Amino acid sequence: MFFIFDLDGVLYRENSVIKGAPETVCRLRKLGHKVAFATNNAMLSRKDNLKKLNKMGFDCTLSEIMASAYAAGLYLSEKKAKGSVFVIGEKGLKKELKDIGLKVFSVNNKVPGKTDYVVVGLDRKFTYKALKIARLLIEKGAKFIATNKDYTYPAKNGLHPGGGSLVAAVEAASGVKAFIIGKPEPYMLQILLKQRKISPSETVVVGDRYDTDILFGKNAGTKTVMVLTGVTSKKETEKYKGKEKPDYIVDSVCDLLDIFKP
Structure with missing residues (x-):
């Protein structure tokens, strides 16, 4: 089987690893089994996620990590x-957007009048000024x-x-719905399956959140x-009833070993 793990709330909480x-x-x-890690957390680059996971003892490689910031760059x-x-x-x-050659501006820079894209993720220093700029640029065609x-x-x-709280604010201010890169949209999963030539029927998505992780798999x-x-x-x-219900609901990832026995 191919296991795709969410990170926050599944393998760790902030900087504290989930026991076992x-x-x-x-x-x-x-x-x-094959494993990969898929996170909607856009605060960290793929390399930052690799460093964090390996520091916690997960011993993973860069190719096993799919992060929404990296996926935005890919898209x-x-x-x-x-x-x-x-x-x-x-x-x-x-960083992920700069790495593909885009000129990146934020609220602290002088933003050019012609801007091609507005990309929104989690920003813990989000301001009204940033919201105002984003709205104006989208109105102009970004x-x-x-x-x-x-x-x-x-x-x-x-x-x-x-990050969804900030996205909702920009959607409300601009009247435009965002194109979503991360879970539950299929983009990141399609990449992971295509890279490994694995079918969905051979895949298990493990997460803590229904509207992103579980729907991502379903x-x-x-x-x-669901953990x-x-x-x-x-x-x-x-x-959760009938087809809505996750295939398994467990206390923690440690219970996977009881479900998927050799």
Whole structure:
């Protein structure tokens, strides 16, 4: 099987690893399964995610990581995007876009009058000024791309506002819906499956959030596993019925070894 793991709330919470998660991933590899990591978190570049995961003991490679910031760069590269982009986001997103040759501007720069794209991810220093600029550029014809629509993300002390909260603000101000790169949209999953020549029926998506992770898998026809170490409580899972219900609901990733036995 091919296991695709979400990160926040599944393998760690902020900088604290979920107990037993590295050992579980290691064991799945030893049993012959393939693994990858797919995150909507656009604050970090793919290399930053690699460094963080390996520091926590997951022993992964760069090719196993699919991050929405990196995927945004891939998408724009496929579209042969050139010119300038206004970014509401943090250094990971900006780096990925610079790496494909785009001129990246933010609220702290003088933004050119002709801007081709507005790209929005999580920015913990988001301001009204940034919202105003984004709205104006979209009105002038800039294409509106969002890394993800997670309204919150899990942290040590509860849920914090996510990139989706900022995307919603720009959508409301501009009257334009963003093109979404991250989960639950299919783009990142299509890349992962194509690279490995693996079918959805051989794939398991593991996540903590229904509207991103679980739908990411269900929309593509993969198996889905919801863990209760992130944003979803056991009580909340009771509302999922029939085809909506994840294939498995478990306390943590450690339970995967009981489900997918050799």
